[in-house]
Amino acid sequence: MKKIYKVMSSATLAAMLLGGAAWGNAESATAKTTVKNTASSSSAQKAFNSASVTQSGITLGLSKAIYDGNYVSITVKRSAKGLTGGITDGKYDSKTNEYIQPKGAISNLDILIDGKSTKTFGNSMGTRPSVQWRAGANSDTALITLTDASQLGGNIAAFPDKFKVTAKITLEGVSKPYSLDILIQKSATKPVVLKPNLTKKSGNLSMILNRVSLTSSSTRLQLILRGQDKNSNINYDFVDNQGNQLNMISGNGSDENNKNGDFYYDFLLDGLGKNAKSFTIKPYKAEYMDDDSGRYKVDSNGEIVKNYMKNFEMTVSVK
Numbered sequence: 590m591k592k593i594y595k596v597m598s599s600a601t602l603a604a605m606l607l608g609g610a611a612w613g614n615a616e617s618a619t620a621k622t623t624v625k626n627t628a629s630s631s632s633a634q635k636a637f638n639s640a641s642v643t644q645s646g647i648t649l650g651l652s653k654a655i656y657d658g659n660y661v662s663i664t665v666k667r668s669a670k671g672l673t674g675g676i677t678d679g680k681y682d683s684k685t686n687e688y689i690q691p692k693g694a695i696s697n698l699d700i701l702i703d704g705k706s707t708k709t710f711g712n713s714m715g716t717r718p719s720v721q722w723r724a725g726a727n728s729d730t731a732l733i734t735l736t737d738a739s740q741l742g743g744n745i746a747a748f749p750d751k752f753k754v755t756a757k758i759t760l761e762g763v764s765k766p767y768s769l770d771i772l773i774q775k776s777a778t779k780p781v782v783l784k785p786n787l788t789k790k791s792g793n794l795s796m797i798l799n800r801v802s803l804t805s806s807s808t809r810l811q812l813i814l815r816g817q818d819k820n821s822n823i824n825y826d827f828v829d830n831q832g833n834q835l836n837m838i839s840g841n842g843s844d845e846n847n848k849n850g851d852f853y854y855d856f857l858l859d860g861l862g863k864n865a866k867s868f869t870i871k872p873y874k875a876e877y878m879d880d881d882s883g884r885y886k887v888d889s890n891g892e893i894v895k896n897y898m899k900n901f902e903m904t905v906s907v908k
Contacts, residue, residue, distance in 0.1 A: 640770065645763045646670070647693055651756060651771045652730075656748070658780040659802050659809040660838070660857050661735040661773055663754065664725060669693060675728035676760075692762035695731060698722055699766070701755035702748075707735075715741050715843030718748075719855075723838075734839050734857070740800065740811040742853040743846030750775040780804045781907075789901045792816075796901050798870065803907060808835060808858040808868070815851050823872050823898070827858055829865040866908045872898040 641650030646669055653664040667676045674691025682689050690696055700707045700720045710717040719736045733756060739747040751774050757766045783801040790796070793816035800811035808827075817823070827835040835858040842854040861868060873895040876886040886894045 641668075642767045642769065644760075644765060644767065647672070647760060647763060649758060649760070649767045649769065651769050654754070654771050654773055655806065656773050656775045657778075657804040657806050658776060659736075659804055659807040661733075661748065661754070662806075663733040663735070663756065663771060665695075665722075665731040665733060665756070665758065667693060667729040667731075667760075675724065676731045677722065677724045678728075690761040692760075694761045695722055695758060696761045697759035697766070698733065699757040700733070700735065701757070703752050704755070711738070711745070713845050715845030716743070716745055719839055719841050721839050736809075736839055736841070736855065736857055738841075738843075738855075740809070740853065740855040741841065741843045741846055742851070745846065748773075748775075776804075778804070780809075783905065783907070785903075785905050787903045787905070789903060791898075791900050794818075794901075796872065796903075798903050798905065801905060801907075804860060806860045807838065808861055810854075810856040810858070810870070812854040812856065812870070813851055814854065815849070817852050822874065824875060824895075825856070826871040826873065826895075827856075828869050828871060829861055830867045830869075831862070831865060833862060833865070835859045835861070835868060861907060867904050867906045869902060869904045872901045874898065 641648050643649075648668040650666050650668075651663055652666045653662075655662045665676070672691070672693040674694055676694055678694050679688055679690035681687075698720060700718075702710075702718070707718045707720055716738050718738060719734070721734045722731050723734065724730075725732050735748075735754070737748045738745045751772070754771050754773055756769045756771070758769065759766045780802040781804075783803070785798050785801060787798040788795060795815040797813040797815070798810065799813055800809075802809040814823075825837075825840075827837070829835060838857040838859065840854065840856045842852050844850055844852045846853065876894040876896065878884045878886050888894055
């Protein structure tokens with residue numbers, strides 16, 4: 590059976606265990622409220638670089654967009670009085686088996702590229718752009734992350750150099766989605782692309798680092814796994830030569846776009862520091878609790894217990 594994976598970093602895994610993080614595909618929650626759209630030049634409007642919309646006393650706008658050649662990052666800004674929770678807040682309630690969010694938190698997101706929803710791109714999840722959101726600089730900002738599916742195998746096109754994004758954002762407690770437009774322009778500075786073609790093999794499993802794309806703000810990797818057990822769950826840490834952890838912005842994987850059953854993984858990480866000379870990919874398998882909960886085992890510091898796959902570690906020189 591064909592599979593599509595969303596890969597989690599260690600930090601995200603830990604947050605999920607503790608019920609403190611939300612995936613960017615939460616179901617839309619609705620409530621009956623009076624909706625009022627405004628396009629006036631209010632004080633809230635001045636905080637946004639694109640048009641903003643106010644509904645139920647909450648103003649939402651897109652203030653910044655960056656396309657560095659690896660991914661698109663769009664900053665969402667919220668302005669309102671009396672809200673008690675952040676725009677990305679929420680927690681899982683194990684008793685009700687529901688994800689609970691405060692009023693004004695993002696509960697659903699649909700992205701249109703030049704008028705076409707990313708949910709309709711291609712024939713499957715493995716051929717569609719990745720759309721995620723995460724916390725921004727403060728409780729009233731969120732970052733939308735878009736990556737194309739060009740690194741998931743096959744001949745899938747990358748994003749064009751210039752296009753329009755429409756973000757249809759649903760907030761908890763507001764019945765009607767906000768519809769916000771922003772133009773995206775690719776940076777004139779091109780990424781530095783490396784083709785390391787590093788291969789590590791043990792038994793039937795081969796791990797190939799096929800492509801690295803570097804910008805000042807991000808690091809994008811294409812990793813190919815051959816002979817991977819369909820039920821195995823391999824995660825990764827990324828560390829530069831100075832011991833700095835490279836946080837994962839997003840990660841996706843699919844075996845849908847090739848006939849050999851190979852898994853193509855697309856990892857988007859923080860940009861390397863100016864003094865970094867290399868970075869290392871450290872695959873690992875996390876340990877699970879002994880019960881049937883499916884939860885990961887954590888140590889006394891609350892960190893996930895990891896069994897690193899030393900024979901699959903790869904170091905890439907960038908200078």
